[in-house]
Amino acid sequence: MIALLLRDIRLAMRAGGGFGLGVSFFLIVVVLVPFGVGPQSVLLAKIAPGMLWLGALLACLLSLDRILALDWEDGSLDLLATSPLPMEGVVSVKALAHWVTTGLPLVAVTPVLGLLLSLPEAGYKWLIISLFVGTPALSVIGTFGAALTVGLKRGGLLLSLLVLPLYVPTLIFGAEVARRGADGFDTTTPLLMLAGITCGTIALLPFASAAVLRVNLR
Amino acid sequence: MNLNALWEYANPKKFIQTTDRVLPWFAGLAAVTLVGGLIWGFFFTPADYRQGSTVKIIYLHVPSALMAINAWLMMLVTSLVWIVRRHHVSALAARAAAPVGMVMTVIALLTGAIWGQPMWGTWWAWDPRLTSFLILFLFYLGYIALWEAIENDDTAADLTSILCLVGSVFALLSRYAVNFWNQGLHQGASLSLDKEENVADVFWYPLLVCMAGFVFLFIALVLMRTRTEIRARRMRALLARERMGV
Amino acid sequence: MMPELGKYAEAVLSSYAVAIVLIVGLITVSVMRSNRVKKELQQIESKVKSNG
Numbered sequence: 312m313i314a315l316l317l318r319d320i321r322l323a324m325r326a327g328g329g330f331g332l333g334v335s336f337f338l339i340v341v342v343l344v345p346f347g348v349g350p351q352s353v354l355l356a357k358i359a360p361g362m363l364w365l366g367a368l369l370a371c372l373l374s375l376d377r378i379l380a381l382d383w384e385d386g387s388l389d390l391l392a393t394s395p396l397p398m399e400g401v402v403s404v405k406a407l408a409h410w411v412t413t414g415l416p417l418v419a420v421t422p423v424l425g426l427l428l429s430l431p432e433a434g435y436k437w438l439i440i441s442l443f444v445g446t447p448a449l450s451v452i453g454t455f456g457a458a459l460t461v462g463l464k465r466g467g468l469l470l471s472l473l474v475l476p477l478y479v480p481t482l483i484f485g486a487e488v489a490r491r492g493a494d495g496f497d498t499t500t501p502l503l504m505l506a507g508i509t510c511g512t513i514a515l516l517p518f519a520s521a522a523v524l525r526v527n528l529r
Numbered sequence: 530m531n532l533n534a535l536w537e538y539a540n541p542k543k544f545i546q547t548t549d550r551v552l553p554w555f556a557g558l559a560a561v562t563l564v565g566g567l568i569w570g571f572f573f574t575p576a577d578y579r580q581g582s583t584v585k586i587i588y589l590h591v592p593s594a595l596m597a598i599n600a601w602l603m604m605l606v607t608s609l610v611w612i613v614r615r616h617h618v619s620a621l622a623a624r625a626a627a628p629v630g631m632v633m634t635v636i637a638l639l640t641g642a643i644w645g646q647p648m649w650g651t652w653w654a655w656d657p658r659l660t661s662f663l664i665l666f667l668f669y670l671g672y673i674a675l676w677e678a679i680e681n682d683d684t685a686a687d688l689t690s691i692l693c694l695v696g697s698v699f700a701l702l703s704r705y706a707v708n709f710w711n712q713g714l715h716q717g718a719s720l721s722l723d724k725e726e727n728v729a730d731v732f733w734y735p736l737l738v739c740m741a742g743f744v745f746l747f748i749a750l751v752l753m754r755t756r757t758e759i760r761a762r763r764m765r766a767l768l769a770r771e772r773m774g775v
Numbered sequence: 776m777m778p779e780l781g782k783y784a785e786a787v788l789s790s791y792a793v794a795i796v797l798i799v800g801l802i803t804v805s806v807m808r809s810n811r812v813k814k815e816l817q818q819i820e821s822k823v824k825s826n827g
Contacts (some may be wrong), residue, residue, distance in 0.1 A: 455695065459675065459688055459691075459692060460675075460678075462679075462684075463678055463679065466678070469671075469674055469675065469678050472667075472670060472671045472674055473671040473674075473675060473692065475667070476664055476667040476668050476671060476696070476699070476700075476703075477695070477696070477699045479664055479699070479702075479703045479706065479707075480699065480702040480703050480705075480706040483703075483706040483707065483709070483710045484706060484709075487709070487710060500709075501709070504706070504709070508702065516695070519691055519694070519695050522691055523687075523688055523691050526684055526687040526688055526691075527684070527688070529684070567791075571791065576781065581781050581782070581783045582781050582783045582784065582787050583783045583786055583787060585787050585791075586786070586787060586790045586791075589790060589791065589794040590790075593794070628801070629801065632797055632798070632800075632801045635797060636793070636794045636797050636798070639790070639793050639794070639797075640790040640793065640794055643786050643789055643790040643793070644786065644790065646786060647783055647786050746798070750801065750802065750805055753805055753806070753809055754805050754808075754809070756809065757805070757808055757809040757812050757813075760812045760813060760816045761812050761816075763816060764812065764815060764816045764819055767816075767819050767820065767823055768819065770823075771819075771822075771823065
């Protein structure tokens with residue numbers, strides 16, 4: 312299992328897909344926001360938590376189809392299916408690898424991007440906490456979407472259509488934590504809900520993803 | 530009735546034969562109750578003292594919203610039946626119901642927007658109920674798109690039913706998340722059993738007829754569309770066999 | 776015969792129009808597809824039978 316995880320992370324790094332692409336996309340989205348809504352820092356500070364969450368979510372979405380597509384093409388997914396590792400384990404490891412190569416770097420660059428959007432000082436801590444807690448859910452849900460669309464030739468757009476509605480609760484609670492934090496309110500309730508969603512998806516969704524993957528490999 | 534007898538209808542041929550007899554009845558009932566209820570509601574009910582004549586929109590809005598949710602519930606049940614007992618009719622019924630449910634969602638959203646414009650002074654507000662319906666619409670879109678995208682019938686049935694299960698959980702989660710995120714403008718349920726909250730009798734009886742009409746319309750449409758899906762599936766199977774034979 | 780709709784006539788009429796158009800459209804599409812598939816299936820079945 313650990314070998315698989317290391318292999319996936321190594322592959323993602325070598326292809327430049329994980330670290331590089333997601334983070335650059337996040338950067339570009341954040342740079343584009345002021346062009347869209349105007350440069351007034353008061354307005355930017357107000358929407359910064361939500362925009363940063365939305366940017367992170369989209370950056371995460373961008374790299375989802377890479378989770379399984381490459382392994383599907385070169386047949387290593389079939390090998391993994393026949394290996395002693397249960398399918399649930401495989402998809403969990405894939406999701407973890409995706410989080411390490413996409414989610415974590417996004418969390419790491421958020422402070423810099425928060426600066427660009429003049430995020431209020433109180434917001435940094437909560438934004439980073441909420442992203443740290445919330446992005447694993449994004450990766451796990453995304454793996455489910457990737458497993459659904461893995462056999463399709465042009466699954467990219469369909470993948471977004473399927474995954475984005477599933478992201479709604481995570482986004483709502485995550486952005487709520489960041490917004491309340493930035494405004495100096497109590498963040499306990501949404502943070503607990505966010506953590507609950509993350510734990511729930513990590514615990515349960517791999518079974519659905521594995522079932523879907525087995526159907527697709529049939 | 531013995532429960533085992535119910536599974537016999539899962540045989541496609543039996544299903545077609547039975548619905549042949551039943552479908553005209555449901556279609557007729559749907560036509561009578563729907564047209565009757567809407568005419569009753571539109572022509573023979575008074576205007577509300579606060580809402581004026583816009584109260585007449587309720588006869589479309591509430592039943593369609595009801596069916597939008599019930600259609601998804603029906604898809605959830607038929608998906609479960611497909612996963613557990615693998616009856617093809619069940620999977621095809623879920624596929625047949627999805628577009629009907631989506632149209633119901635659209636009707637509920639549009640009539641709500643048209644009602645909201647004079648009443649709330651806005652076409653759209655990010656109210657929890659409105660938002661949840663918009664999210665429900667997105668779920669319908671994704672579900673239908675997945676059916677369309679996959680060529681193999683059984684694979685498509687498997688994947689969409691799992692999506693339906695997972696989607697149901699997330700739709701419920703979204704409902705609570707959205708409630709938490711914004712307090713609403715929308716009035717309480719029109720259908721609660723608590724008499725105090727309920728709409729007055731003058732509006733209630735035609736509304737009941739309209740709801741019955743939407744239910745029958747839904748049943749008739751789903752039966753017809755399921756028959757179509759069964760035939761289309763048989764057609765694909767025959768074509769495939771023919772191609773292999775030549 | 777037309778009921779008194781007052782100043783909200785536009786809203787009421789347009790919502791009825793929208794809903795009726797959508798419902799009728801849904802029914803039409805379903806019926807048309809049903810008939811088309813039925814006819815095509817009959818054609819194929821008769822062809823399969825004649826082929827033996």
